[in-house]
Amino acid sequence: MTAGTNAKTDPLFREIGASWCWLLVGPVSAGAMLWIEKSNGYGWQLSVPLLFLVLVTSFIALQVKAARIHTSVELTHKTLRQGTETVKVAEIVKVYPEPDHPLASEKELERWQSARALGELVGVPKGRIGIGLRLSGGRTAQAWARRHRHLRAALTPLVEERVGTDELDEGPEIPPDAGARP
Template sequence: MRPDPAGPLFHEPGARWRTVAIGPLVCVVALVVELLTGPVVHWAALPIIAIVLAGFSYVMVVAARRHVSVELTSTVLRQGTEELPVAEIEAVLPPPSDDRRDPERWETARSLGELADVPRGRKPVGLRLIGGTFVRAWAKDADELRARLGELVGDPGQTATS
Protein backbone atom coordinates (compact mmCIF):
# COMPACT_ATOMS: atom_id res chain seq x y z
CA MET A 1 0.00 0.00 0.00
CA ARG A 2 1.40 3.38 -0.98
CA PRO A 3 1.11 5.99 1.77
CA ASP A 4 -1.59 8.55 1.13
CA PRO A 5 -0.16 12.08 1.32
CA ALA A 6 -3.29 13.25 3.13
CA GLY A 7 -2.82 10.57 5.79
CA PRO A 8 -5.33 8.03 7.05
CA LEU A 9 -8.96 9.05 7.47
CA PHE A 10 -9.49 6.23 9.97
CA HIS A 11 -6.96 4.07 11.80
CA GLU A 12 -7.09 1.35 14.43
CA PRO A 13 -3.73 -0.26 15.21
CA GLY A 14 -5.12 -3.63 16.35
CA ALA A 15 -3.04 -3.60 19.57
CA ARG A 16 -0.86 -1.17 21.45
CA TRP A 17 2.82 -1.67 22.24
CA ARG A 18 2.26 -0.64 25.86
CA THR A 19 0.62 -4.04 26.37
CA VAL A 20 4.09 -5.62 26.30
CA ALA A 21 5.05 -3.67 29.45
CA ILE A 22 2.17 -4.94 31.61
CA GLY A 23 3.78 -8.29 32.58
CA PRO A 24 7.15 -6.80 33.54
CA LEU A 25 5.42 -4.03 35.52
CA VAL A 26 3.47 -6.63 37.51
CA CYS A 27 6.76 -8.40 38.24
CA VAL A 28 8.31 -5.12 39.46
CA VAL A 29 5.32 -4.59 41.77
CA ALA A 30 5.71 -8.17 43.05
CA LEU A 31 9.42 -7.53 43.68
CA VAL A 32 8.67 -4.35 45.64
CA VAL A 33 6.02 -6.15 47.70
CA GLU A 34 8.47 -8.99 48.44
CA LEU A 35 11.19 -6.51 49.44
CA LEU A 36 8.83 -4.69 51.81
CA THR A 37 6.97 -7.63 53.34
CA GLY A 38 8.86 -10.87 53.31
CA PRO A 39 12.13 -12.54 54.09
CA VAL A 40 12.22 -14.30 50.69
CA VAL A 41 12.82 -12.33 47.50
CA HIS A 42 12.62 -14.23 44.22
CA TRP A 43 15.57 -12.52 42.50
CA ALA A 44 15.90 -15.14 39.74
CA ALA A 45 12.26 -16.08 39.16
CA LEU A 46 10.74 -12.61 38.77
CA PRO A 47 13.04 -11.44 35.94
CA ILE A 48 12.53 -14.74 34.09
CA ILE A 49 8.76 -14.44 34.47
CA ALA A 50 8.92 -10.81 33.30
CA ILE A 51 10.85 -11.82 30.16
CA VAL A 52 8.46 -14.69 29.39
CA LEU A 53 5.39 -12.47 29.85
CA ALA A 54 6.92 -9.74 27.69
CA GLY A 55 7.78 -12.32 25.02
CA PHE A 56 4.25 -13.73 24.83
CA SER A 57 2.77 -10.23 24.84
CA TYR A 58 5.14 -9.19 22.05
CA VAL A 59 3.99 -12.07 19.85
CA MET A 60 0.32 -11.22 20.49
CA VAL A 61 0.82 -7.51 19.75
CA VAL A 62 2.69 -8.22 16.51
CA ALA A 63 -0.06 -10.62 15.38
CA ALA A 64 -2.84 -8.19 16.29
CA ARG A 65 -1.12 -5.28 14.55
CA ARG A 66 -0.72 -7.39 11.42
CA HIS A 67 -4.10 -9.15 11.27
CA VAL A 68 -6.55 -6.93 13.16
CA SER A 69 -5.47 -3.41 12.23
CA VAL A 70 -7.69 -1.16 10.12
CA GLU A 71 -6.69 1.81 8.00
CA LEU A 72 -8.78 3.88 5.63
CA THR A 73 -7.23 6.37 3.23
CA SER A 74 -8.92 8.24 0.42
CA THR A 75 -8.07 5.39 -1.97
CA VAL A 76 -7.80 2.13 0.03
CA LEU A 77 -9.48 0.34 2.94
CA ARG A 78 -7.01 -2.03 4.60
CA GLN A 79 -8.37 -4.70 6.94
CA GLY A 80 -5.51 -6.75 8.36
CA THR A 81 -3.43 -7.67 5.32
CA GLU A 82 -6.25 -7.34 2.76
CA GLU A 83 -6.62 -4.13 0.80
CA LEU A 84 -9.84 -3.05 -0.89
CA PRO A 85 -9.78 -0.06 -3.23
CA VAL A 86 -12.42 2.47 -2.18
CA ALA A 87 -13.39 2.79 -5.87
CA GLU A 88 -14.76 -0.79 -5.71
CA ILE A 89 -17.25 0.11 -2.93
CA GLU A 90 -20.68 0.92 -4.32
CA ALA A 91 -22.52 1.50 -1.04
CA VAL A 92 -21.98 1.55 2.70
CA LEU A 93 -24.94 -0.21 4.27
CA PRO A 94 -26.72 0.97 7.42
CA PRO A 95 -26.31 -0.98 10.66
CA PRO A 96 -28.77 -3.82 11.16
CA SER A 97 -31.95 -2.99 13.03
CA ASP A 98 -32.65 -4.77 16.29
CA ASP A 99 -36.32 -5.48 15.56
CA ARG A 100 -35.91 -7.95 12.69
CA ARG A 101 -35.73 -11.71 12.73
CA ASP A 102 -33.65 -12.60 9.69
CA PRO A 103 -30.14 -11.27 9.17
CA GLU A 104 -29.44 -8.83 6.37
CA ARG A 105 -27.65 -10.35 3.37
CA TRP A 106 -24.41 -8.55 4.19
CA GLU A 107 -24.36 -9.98 7.74
CA THR A 108 -23.58 -13.44 6.38
CA ALA A 109 -21.17 -12.24 3.68
CA ARG A 110 -17.43 -12.81 3.62
CA SER A 111 -15.46 -10.83 6.17
CA LEU A 112 -12.60 -8.70 4.84
CA GLY A 113 -9.12 -9.65 5.97
CA GLU A 114 -7.58 -13.08 6.15
CA LEU A 115 -9.49 -14.12 9.27
CA ALA A 116 -12.50 -16.42 9.00
CA ASP A 117 -14.91 -13.99 10.67
CA VAL A 118 -15.09 -10.52 12.16
CA PRO A 119 -12.39 -10.43 14.86
CA ARG A 120 -13.49 -10.56 18.48
CA GLY A 121 -14.18 -7.12 19.92
CA ARG A 122 -14.92 -5.63 16.51
CA LYS A 123 -18.27 -4.81 14.91
CA PRO A 124 -19.17 -5.39 11.26
CA VAL A 125 -19.88 -2.73 8.64
CA GLY A 126 -21.79 -3.90 5.58
CA LEU A 127 -20.45 -2.93 2.16
CA ARG A 128 -21.89 -3.55 -1.28
CA LEU A 129 -19.22 -3.71 -3.93
CA ILE A 130 -19.56 -2.85 -7.60
CA GLY A 131 -21.12 -5.93 -9.17
CA GLY A 132 -23.47 -6.53 -6.23
CA THR A 133 -21.18 -8.57 -3.97
CA PHE A 134 -21.59 -8.00 -0.23
CA VAL A 135 -18.66 -8.01 2.21
CA ARG A 136 -18.21 -7.14 5.86
CA ALA A 137 -15.63 -4.59 6.92
CA TRP A 138 -15.02 -4.36 10.67
CA ALA A 139 -13.64 -2.07 13.36
CA LYS A 140 -13.88 -1.44 17.09
CA ASP A 141 -15.49 1.90 16.29
CA ALA A 142 -17.74 0.65 13.50
CA ASP A 143 -19.88 3.79 13.50
CA GLU A 144 -16.84 5.98 12.84
CA LEU A 145 -15.60 3.67 10.06
CA ARG A 146 -19.10 3.66 8.53
CA ALA A 147 -19.20 7.47 8.63
CA ARG A 148 -15.74 7.86 7.06
CA LEU A 149 -16.54 5.32 4.34
CA GLY A 150 -19.86 7.07 3.73
CA GLU A 151 -18.04 10.36 3.18
CA LEU A 152 -15.84 8.73 0.53
CA VAL A 153 -18.49 6.61 -1.19
CA GLY A 154 -21.50 8.89 -0.90
CA ASP A 155 -24.64 8.80 1.21
CA PRO A 156 -23.85 6.11 3.84
CA GLY A 157 -26.48 3.51 3.07
CA GLN A 158 -29.53 5.76 3.09
CA THR A 159 -30.47 4.69 -0.43
CA ALA A 160 -28.71 1.34 -0.37
CA THR A 161 -30.81 -1.75 0.09
CA SER A 162 -29.43 -4.93 1.45
Protein backbone atom coordinates in the same frame (compact mmCIF):
# COMPACT_ATOMS: atom_id res chain seq x y z
CA MET B 1 -1.49 21.96 3.82
CA THR B 2 2.17 21.65 4.70
CA ALA B 3 4.86 20.58 2.27
CA GLY B 4 5.43 16.85 2.06
CA THR B 5 1.87 15.76 2.89
CA ASN B 6 -0.58 14.37 0.40
CA ALA B 7 -4.29 14.70 1.14
CA LYS B 8 -5.10 11.69 -1.06
CA THR B 9 -2.90 9.27 0.92
CA ASP B 10 -3.41 10.63 4.44
CA PRO B 11 -5.66 8.28 6.41
CA LEU B 12 -9.27 9.40 6.86
CA PHE B 13 -9.72 6.73 9.53
CA ARG B 14 -7.20 4.59 11.36
CA GLU B 15 -7.16 2.00 14.14
CA ILE B 16 -3.85 0.41 15.09
CA GLY B 17 -5.19 -2.87 16.48
CA ALA B 18 -3.31 -2.97 19.80
CA SER B 19 -1.06 -0.76 21.90
CA TRP B 20 2.55 -1.46 22.81
CA CYS B 21 1.72 -0.17 26.31
CA TRP B 22 0.59 -3.72 27.14
CA LEU B 23 4.27 -4.68 27.32
CA LEU B 24 4.43 -2.94 30.69
CA VAL B 25 2.58 -5.95 32.15
CA GLY B 26 5.88 -7.90 32.06
CA PRO B 27 7.86 -5.54 34.32
CA VAL B 28 4.81 -5.06 36.57
CA SER B 29 4.46 -8.84 37.01
CA ALA B 30 8.19 -9.14 37.79
CA GLY B 31 7.91 -6.30 40.32
CA ALA B 32 4.89 -7.98 41.93
CA MET B 33 6.85 -11.24 42.20
CA LEU B 34 9.78 -9.42 43.85
CA TRP B 35 7.42 -7.76 46.33
CA ILE B 36 5.70 -11.10 47.14
CA GLU B 37 9.07 -12.79 47.74
CA LYS B 38 10.37 -9.93 49.91
CA SER B 39 7.14 -9.58 51.94
CA ASN B 40 7.12 -13.33 52.68
CA GLY B 41 10.66 -13.24 54.06
CA TYR B 42 12.51 -14.91 51.16
CA GLY B 43 14.67 -11.86 50.42
CA TRP B 44 15.60 -10.63 46.96
CA GLN B 45 15.72 -13.69 44.69
CA LEU B 46 15.81 -12.55 41.08
CA SER B 47 15.47 -15.84 39.16
CA VAL B 48 11.65 -16.21 39.24
CA PRO B 49 10.90 -12.49 38.66
CA LEU B 50 13.34 -12.45 35.72
CA LEU B 51 11.60 -15.51 34.28
CA PHE B 52 8.22 -13.74 34.66
CA LEU B 53 9.65 -10.61 33.04
CA VAL B 54 10.98 -12.45 29.99
CA LEU B 55 8.07 -14.87 29.47
CA VAL B 56 5.21 -12.44 30.06
CA THR B 57 6.78 -9.62 28.05
CA SER B 58 7.66 -11.81 25.07
CA PHE B 59 4.24 -13.51 25.00
CA ILE B 60 2.45 -10.16 25.13
CA ALA B 61 4.80 -8.69 22.48
CA LEU B 62 3.86 -11.55 20.16
CA GLN B 63 0.14 -10.94 20.77
CA VAL B 64 0.43 -7.17 20.25
CA LYS B 65 2.42 -7.61 17.03
CA ALA B 66 -0.21 -10.05 15.70
CA ALA B 67 -3.04 -7.70 16.64
CA ARG B 68 -1.30 -4.76 14.96
CA ILE B 69 -1.00 -6.79 11.76
CA HIS B 70 -4.35 -8.57 11.65
CA THR B 71 -6.80 -6.18 13.36
CA SER B 72 -5.62 -2.78 12.17
CA VAL B 73 -7.85 -0.66 9.92
CA GLU B 74 -6.92 2.19 7.62
CA LEU B 75 -9.12 4.15 5.22
CA THR B 76 -7.65 6.54 2.66
CA HIS B 77 -9.33 8.23 -0.30
CA LYS B 78 -8.37 5.26 -2.50
CA THR B 79 -8.19 2.16 -0.28
CA LEU B 80 -9.69 0.45 2.74
CA ARG B 81 -7.22 -1.84 4.53
CA GLN B 82 -8.56 -4.40 7.00
CA GLY B 83 -5.71 -6.41 8.49
CA THR B 84 -3.63 -7.56 5.53
CA GLU B 85 -6.43 -7.29 2.94
CA THR B 86 -6.76 -4.08 0.96
CA VAL B 87 -9.88 -3.19 -1.02
CA LYS B 88 -10.00 -0.26 -3.42
CA VAL B 89 -12.71 2.24 -2.51
CA ALA B 90 -13.63 2.17 -6.21
CA GLU B 91 -14.76 -1.47 -5.73
CA ILE B 92 -17.25 -0.50 -3.01
CA VAL B 93 -20.66 0.13 -4.55
CA LYS B 94 -22.72 0.63 -1.39
CA VAL B 95 -22.36 0.96 2.38
CA TYR B 96 -25.38 -0.71 3.97
CA PRO B 97 -27.13 1.12 6.83
CA GLU B 98 -26.68 -0.03 10.42
CA PRO B 99 -28.67 -3.21 11.15
CA ASP B 100 -31.97 -3.08 13.04
CA HIS B 101 -30.88 -5.96 15.27
CA PRO B 102 -27.41 -6.72 16.67
CA LEU B 103 -25.66 -9.93 15.71
CA ALA B 104 -26.18 -11.40 19.20
CA SER B 105 -29.97 -11.00 19.07
CA GLU B 106 -32.19 -13.90 18.11
CA LYS B 107 -34.11 -11.74 15.63
CA GLU B 108 -33.69 -11.90 11.87
CA LEU B 109 -30.35 -10.54 10.70
CA GLU B 110 -29.56 -8.45 7.66
CA ARG B 111 -28.15 -10.47 4.77
CA TRP B 112 -24.80 -8.71 4.87
CA GLN B 113 -24.31 -9.73 8.53
CA SER B 114 -23.56 -13.29 7.40
CA ALA B 115 -21.18 -12.20 4.60
CA ARG B 116 -17.46 -12.79 4.88
CA ALA B 117 -15.39 -10.34 6.88
CA LEU B 118 -12.64 -8.45 5.10
CA GLY B 119 -9.14 -9.41 6.17
CA GLU B 120 -7.61 -12.84 6.60
CA LEU B 121 -9.45 -13.69 9.82
CA VAL B 122 -12.41 -16.07 9.73
CA GLY B 123 -14.92 -13.52 11.04
CA VAL B 124 -15.21 -10.05 12.46
CA PRO B 125 -12.54 -9.78 15.19
CA LYS B 126 -13.68 -9.72 18.81
CA GLY B 127 -14.56 -6.25 20.04
CA ARG B 128 -15.26 -4.95 16.54
CA ILE B 129 -18.59 -4.31 14.81
CA GLY B 130 -19.26 -5.20 11.17
CA ILE B 131 -20.28 -2.71 8.48
CA GLY B 132 -22.06 -4.13 5.44
CA LEU B 133 -20.55 -3.40 2.03
CA ARG B 134 -21.75 -4.23 -1.45
CA LEU B 135 -18.72 -4.68 -3.68
CA SER B 136 -18.47 -4.68 -7.46
CA GLY B 137 -19.59 -7.88 -9.13
CA GLY B 138 -22.51 -8.31 -6.69
CA ARG B 139 -20.26 -9.47 -3.85
CA THR B 140 -21.01 -8.64 -0.23
CA ALA B 141 -18.53 -8.28 2.61
CA GLN B 142 -18.20 -6.85 6.09
CA ALA B 143 -15.75 -4.13 6.97
CA TRP B 144 -15.17 -3.83 10.72
CA ALA B 145 -13.79 -1.50 13.35
CA ARG B 146 -13.99 -0.76 17.06
CA ARG B 147 -15.19 2.75 16.22
CA HIS B 148 -17.50 1.48 13.49
CA ARG B 149 -19.64 4.62 13.37
CA HIS B 150 -16.54 6.75 12.66
CA LEU B 151 -15.47 4.36 9.88
CA ARG B 152 -19.00 4.38 8.42
CA ALA B 153 -19.09 8.21 8.56
CA ALA B 154 -15.76 8.45 6.72
CA LEU B 155 -16.48 5.69 4.17
CA THR B 156 -20.07 6.55 3.17
CA PRO B 157 -19.31 9.99 1.63
CA LEU B 158 -16.44 8.50 -0.39
CA VAL B 159 -18.76 5.89 -1.90
CA GLU B 160 -21.71 8.26 -2.40
CA GLU B 161 -19.51 10.89 -4.04
CA ARG B 162 -18.26 8.33 -6.56
CA VAL B 163 -21.44 6.29 -7.13
CA GLY B 164 -24.17 8.84 -6.42
CA THR B 165 -27.02 8.44 -3.96
CA ASP B 166 -29.66 7.52 -6.61
CA GLU B 167 -27.68 4.54 -7.85
CA LEU B 168 -27.12 3.12 -4.36
CA ASP B 169 -30.65 1.74 -4.02
CA GLU B 170 -30.57 -0.05 -7.36
CA GLY B 171 -28.93 -3.36 -8.03
CA PRO B 172 -29.65 -7.06 -7.77
CA GLU B 173 -30.69 -8.70 -4.53
CA ILE B 174 -27.85 -10.63 -3.03
CA PRO B 175 -28.42 -14.24 -1.99
CA PRO B 176 -27.77 -14.92 1.71
CA ASP B 177 -24.67 -17.03 1.06
CA ALA B 178 -23.06 -14.72 -1.51
CA GLY B 179 -19.48 -13.95 -0.63
CA ALA B 180 -19.35 -16.59 2.11
CA ARG B 181 -16.25 -18.70 2.39
CA PRO B 182 -16.64 -22.43 1.74
